[in-house]
Amino acid sequence: MALLTPEHLSHIGDLGPQKQEIATRRDIRKYAVATGQALTKYLDGDVAPPLYHVTLFWEVVELNRLSPDGVYMDTLIPILPLDRAMAGGLDIEYFQVIRAGDELVAQRQLTALYEKPGRSGPLIFYEVIMEVNTAAGEPVLREKTTRILR
């Protein structure tokens, strides 16, 4: 029996709000230290490490919107019949590096939602594409996130 209904599938194509953020030297430095970078350009905060955008555009959520396990329910994704997230992965195309002071605009879109049988039951997969551009509209990166729910 299919887990995903036509209503779930109708959300494919939904767009999240545009978010605009500035890559600050301080935040780049904090990210570089926390991830254990070795290269000076990252530790000095001049250039952002390749996955810095993950933190720059992670949702900053008020405490009362976190679930008891401390997780924010991504509003771009409809409420699905499976909710135990297994870590997924990222596929990122880079067009230019992010530097301290860059003003960036990101927007996410739910691009795929499907199910597959797993070894211990059905699994739901979804894909979200995030486009990150400069404030002037030049592409910076394109990231596809794949998540698996069981």
Place this chain on the structure above:
Amino acid sequence: MSKSLRISELAVGEPILGRQYACDNVQLMLYNASLWNGHRIHYDQPYATEVESYPGLVVAGPLIGDWLTQCVMEWLGAEGELLRFTYSNRIASYVGETLTSSGRIISIDRDSGDLELELRVHNQNDEVVVPGTARVRLSI
């Protein structure tokens, strides 16, 4: 850590040496704070073990993904450019484990300067916890 890679001196199959990582509570807290990730499995030991039944605090998946990019960027040097990067989290890792990043060259296009790399982070049991790939460009 390479400073100037020359594409003429590289060969398919050549290994890329990474680093060892032993994420502790402090690093895991700082990483999740920088991310604004409040998931208790990363800092609340009783919750992680008693409620979610993990053997310990779970190392954040994107942090291990970042270690793969470090493997690439530290090898690539100043002249190289990262064009594409993929990774997927396959096996959970926990505070106290020692993880090792590494890679190898799987293709070289000597006309464009593009190289395809296969990457992995493995644990002390030699299980691949996070595989990945990268496409990089060297000046020719």
